[in-house]
Every structure is written in structure tokens, then in C-alpha cells.
Amino acid sequence: MLSVLSYGRLVARAVLGGLSQTDGRDYSLVSASYGFGKDFRKGILKKGMCYGDDACFIARNRSADVLGVADGVGGWRDYGVDPSQFSATLMRTCERLVKEGRFTPSNPVGILTTGYYELLQNKVPLLGSSTACIVVLDRRSHRLHTCNLGDSGFLVVRGGEVVHRSDEQQHYFNTPFQLSIAPPGAEGVVLSDSPDAADSSSFDVQLGDIILTATDGLFDNMPDYMILKELKKLKTTNYDSILQTAQSIAKQAHDLAYDPNYMSPFAQFACDNGLNVRGGKPDDITVLLSIVAEYTD
Numbered sequence: 001m002l003s004v005l006s007y008g009r010l011v012a013r014a015v016l017g018g019l020s021q022t023d024g025r026d027y028s029l030v031s032a033s034y035g036f037g038k039d040f041r042k043g044i045l046k047k048g049m050c051y052g053d054d055a056c057f058i059a060r061n062r063s064a065d066v067l068g069v070a071d072g073v074g075g076w077r078d079y080g081v082d083p084s085q086f087s088a089t090l091m092r093t094c095e096r097l098v099k100e101g102r103f104t105p106s107n108p109v110g111i112l113t114t115g116y117y118e119l120l121q122n123k124v125p126l127l128g129s130s131t132a133c134i135v136v137l138d139r140r141s142h143r144l145h146t147c148n149l150g151d152s153g154f155l156v157v158r159g160g161e162v163v164h165r166s167d168e169q170q171h172y173f174n175t176p177f178q179l180s181i182a183p184p185g186a187e188g189v190v191l192s193d194s195p196d197a198a199d200s201s202s203f204d205v206q207l208g209d210i211i212l213t214a215t216d217g218l219f220d221n222m223p224d225y226m227i228l229k230e231l232k233k234l235k236t237t238n239y240d241s242i243l244q245t246a247q248s249i250a251k252q253a254h255d256l257a258y259d260p261n262y263m264s265p266f267a268q269f270a271c272d273n274g275l276n277v278r279g280g281k282p283d284d285i286t287v288l289l290s291i292v293a294e295y296t297d
Contacts, residue, residue, distance in 0.1 A: 026139040027207065028295035029065040031058045032243035034250045035286040038217075052284030054215045055087040055130075057095035064105040065137045066098045067288050069152050071215040073129035073178055086119075086128025086181065093118050094134065106202065108134040108147040113195040116179050129180040129191070132198070133166065135213050137205065139295055144205045149198040150176035153219065156203075157210040157231055162224055167199045173273040176216070209292040210234065212249075217285035220266035221253040237291045246289035253287075256280045 037052030049056050053072035059065075070091050072083035094115040097103055103111045111134055119126055131150025138145065146154060146166065153166035169177040171191065180192035205211075210231055218227075227249060234245045256262050257280040270277035 026295035027137060027142050027205070027292050028139060029067070029137050029211070029290040030237050030239055030242060030293050031065070031067065031288060031290040032239060032246050033058065033286065033288045034243065034246040036217075036250060036254045036284065038282055038284045049091065050084055050088050051286050053083040053087060054217070054284040054286040055084065055091040056213075056286050056288055057091045057098075058288065059095045059098040061098050061101055061103075064098075064103075064139060065290075066094075066103075066108075066111070067135040067211075067213050067290065068094050068111075068133065069213055069215050069286050069288060070130045070132045071150070071152050071217075071284065071286075073131075073180075076128050081127045083128055083130075086126060087130040089119060089122075089126060090115055090130055090132065090179070103136075105136050105138040105141075106143070106145050108136045108145050109195055109198050109200055111136075112147055112149070112179075112198060116195050120181060127181055127183060129178040131176050131178050131216070133213060135211060137292070142204055142206075143202055144211070145200075145202045147195075147198040147200045149193060149195065150178055151216040151219070152214065153216075154211060154213040155224070155227065156205065157212065157228065158206065158208070160228060160232060162228070163209075164201070164203055166201075168219075169197070169199060173270070173275075205292050207292055207294060208237075211290040211292070213288040213290070215284060215286045217257070217281070217283035218249070218253045218287055220269075220281045220283060221256045221264050221285075222249070223265050226252070234291075237293045242289050242291060246287045249289070250285050250287045253285050257282045257285070 035051030056069045070087035072087035076083045133148040133152040136145045148166040156164035177193045182190035260279040264280045266281040267277045
């Protein structure tokens with residue numbers, strides 16, 4: 001049975017698109033998550049906030065709601081390293097920093113930087129690489145602050161249209177920016193980017209805005225129009241409805257990933273780079289789905 005990860009059964013007063021922004025009110029996120037590990041068909045599932053080599057977290061602090069996703073680089077498996085350990089440890093560390101209040105809402109890169117350097121200083125050796133995306137809602141200012149390193153990312157949907165999205169970062173085809181910890185002596189050989197290289201953005205959100213944060217397993221298999229079609233089914237800020245929609249999106253992406261006749265966004269990108277590729281892209285899939293609502297204790 002697929003593990004379902006979720007957060008926050010907040011009772012939201014906002015109906016999608018039905019309330020205008022008021023400076024005096026605090027905002028919050030009603031969030032749920034769902035996903036599949038690439039090895040799901042083999043019955044292999046990870047425990048905790050992980051789907052395969054993907055990891056995620058949803059955390060609250062008195063001033064902000066914070067989301068994070070990370071995608072462990074699978075190539076490490078060829079060297080006897082479990083790629084999920086790096087992404088999972090990174091996300092757990094970032095989650096702890098948020099819960100302890102050791103962050104500034106307007107600086108999500110700071111969360112990622114501090115989390116990464118804690119991993120570097122870990123007494124227990126940890127090897128691996130990961131992409132990462134952090135999304136922070138500042139409750140009082142109603143601003144969303146984001147950072148994205150690599151090819152995970154987010155969409156902000158308002159009125160059925162994408163109004164903000166992250167920029168994908170690739171060194172070259174199928175090689176995203178990534179945080180890494182290399183074995184001693186191999187630091188110059190293993191691809192590694194600084195957290196400061198993450199693409200950052202800040203913008204105002206409105207009550208009823210939908211925020212979808214996901215790993216590339218979603219975006220490589222579902223174009224925007226398919227995602228928007230599923231999101232149109234989301235009519236309320238009820239937690240169960242959000243969870244059901246997240247599940248529907250993840251399942252559709254998972255099915256398309258194994259369709260050999262489907263021209264996926266990944267296959268199209270490969271063709272654009274001179275490769276003869278067709279079909280979906282089997283991959284771990286993590287979907288965090290959130291709606292901006294009026295904050296209630």
C-alpha cells in the first residue's frame with residue numbers, strides 16, 4: 001500500500017479565488033504530499049518523507065510555512081552509495097532548522113546553505129548529490145520566497161493559469177545543478193554546485209493561490225496543460241480534496257512514465273538535444289500540493 005504523507009489539517013476559511021488580499025490577515029498553507037518511488041512496481045518503498053531517492057518536508061514555524069523537495073542523484077548507486085541518504089538527510093536537516101526557528105523567511109537560500117554545511121560537517125561520512133527546492137510563505141507579508149537548485153521546482157497557479165514558476169538549472173542535458181559531497185580526494189572530480197547558485201525569487205501571493213512543488217519526475221512526464229487540467233478539479237481548500245488532487249497528479253505522471261508511446265516533455269527535450277528518444281521517463285515522483293488560505297490557530 002502506498003504511503004501517503006501529509007501535513008496540516010487546517011480549517012481554511014478561504015474559498016479559491018473568493019477573497020481578496022487584506023493586509024491585516026496572516027496567510028498559511030494547507031498542504032498535502034503524494035508520490036511514487038521508481039521501484040514501486042517492485043514493492044520497494046522508503047519510510048518517512050521519501051519516495052525512492054526523492055525526499056521532501058512540510059514544516060511550520062510561528063512566522064512561516066516552508067516546503068522542500070530534493071532528488072538524490074541516482075548515479076551514486078553505481079559506486080555503492082544509496083542516493084536517497086543524501087536527499088533525505090538534507091531535507092530532514094532543513095526541516096529541523098525551520099522548526100527551531102533558525103532561518104529568515106525572506107532567505108530560503110540560507111536554509112539550504114545551513115543545511116548543506118551541516119551535512120559537510122557531519123561526523124558520520126555522507127556521500128552523494130541532490131537537487132533541492134525550498135518554498136517559504138511569510139505569513140504576515142503574504143510573500144512567497146523561493147530558491148531552486150537543479151531541475152526540481154514549483155508552479156504558482158492563479159485563476160487556472162501559471163503566474164510564477166521556477167527556472168530549471170542544467171549544466172547540460174540531463175545533468176542538473178546539484179549539491180554534492182564527494183569522497184576524500186575526489187572533490188574536483190564530482191560535479192558540485194554552491195547553494196548560492198540556486199535561482200531565487202520573491203513575489204506576493206493571494207488567497208486561493210495553488211502552489212505545486214515537485215521533483216523532475218513530475219515535470220519530465222507531465223506538461224503544464226495536463227497539470228492545470230488536474231488542478232481545475234480542486235474546488236475547495238479542504239485538506240482531503242488537496243490530498244486527492246496531489247494523488248491524482250502523481251498517479252497520472254507515474255502511468256505516463258511507463259508509456260513507451262508517449263512523447264513526454266523529457267523525450268521532447270532529448271530530441272531537441274539531438275537524441276532519438278520517445279516515451280515517458282521512469283523516475284521517482286514527489287508532489288507537494290498547497291493552497292494559500294487565511295491562517296487559523
